[in-house]
Amino acid sequence: MLPSGPARDYRSSHVSTVVRPIVRSYKWPHLERAASWVKAGGHAVVWISPRKARLVFARPRKGDESDLGWWSALDLGRSEFSVARRGPFSGMAFIRVPHDCYGIVRERVARDSSHPGATREMQLDCLACAACCKDNNVEIEEPDLERFASAGRADLARPPYARRDDGKIVLVLRKDKRCKHLADDNRCGIYAIRPDACSTFPAGSECCLSAREEELGIVDR
Ligand code: SF4
Numbered sequence: 001m002l003p004s005g006p007a008r009d010y011r012s013s014h015v016s017t018v019v020r021p022i023v024r025s026y027k028w029p030h031l032e033r034a035a036s037w038v039k040a041g042g043h044a045v046v047w048i049s050p051r052k053a054r055l056v057f058a059r060p061r062k063g064d065e066s067d068l069g070w071w072s073a074l075d076l077g078r079s080e081f082s083v084a085r086r087g088p089f090s091g092m093a094f095i096r097v098p099h100d101c102y103g104i105v106r107e108r109v110a111r112d113s114s115h116p117g118a119t120r121e122m123q124l125d126c127l128a129c130a131a132c133c134k135d136n137n138v139e140i141e142e143p144d145l146e147r148f149a150s151a152g153r154a155d156l157a158r159p160p161y162a163r164r165d166d167g168k169i170v171l172v173l174r175k176d177k178r179c180k181h182l183a184d185d186n187r188c189g190i191y192a193i194r195p196d197a198c199s200t201f202p203a204g205s206e207c208c209l210s211a212r213e214e215e216l217g218i219v220d221r
């Protein structure tokens with residue numbers, strides 16, 4: 001899994017309703033059908049050949065760090081996307097699916113095969129879940145350091161709360177892999193000043209679904 005750390009305002013309301021894209025697989029030459037699926041809100045895995053796949057999704061709005069298409073790409077190890085300039089996908093975003101992620105996109109398609117529409121509404125109770133606060137790799141960035149300092153908690157960027165990892169500052173996990181700030185009732189102990197990586201993590205994203213599956217064994221079939 002990529003980034004992580006949950007928590008947006010849902011921590012105060014517990015349950016949030018999210019609408020997530022449903023993933024379908026299309027083979028060449030059914031590109032028009034794939035484009036229609038994406039226009040309806042879904043994600044399309046388009047197989048140009050058995051060794052060449054693209055993930056196509058609606059172009060994220062500029063500055064929208066919670067866009068589910070972008071997080072879907074992030075979950076495949078891609079932090080950037082291209083935009084198609086011509087053809088059926090014109091104006092849509094796409095990434096090349098890495099070969100070692102073919103299994104992951106096939107699993108997404110299998111998981112979503114029972115959902116009929118291009119999108120699906122889900123109720124997620126983050127307080128009952130907290131999967132993304134476990135076994136994660138939350139990076140602390142400059143804005144986080146400034147926020148910690150303003151709150152008189154500059155210590156949050158140092159041991160025992162944070163450590164250096166390959167030149168980056170990351171949150172420390174306990175031996176049981178829970179974030180050090182995660183309380184037994186699944187509340188975040190530094191919620192008001194939590195890192196941006198946590199506050200921008202979108203419920204219902206592929207990273208969220210992966211965390212729920214890995215930590216809790218919950219698959220959204
Ligand atoms: S700081 Fe830790 S407990 Fe708080 S939201 Fe981030 S990962 Fe979860």
Ligand code: SF4
Nearest residue numbers: 006126129130132208
């Ligand atoms: S994994 Fe998803 S549902 Fe669970 S706490 Fe994180 S954002 Fe909420």
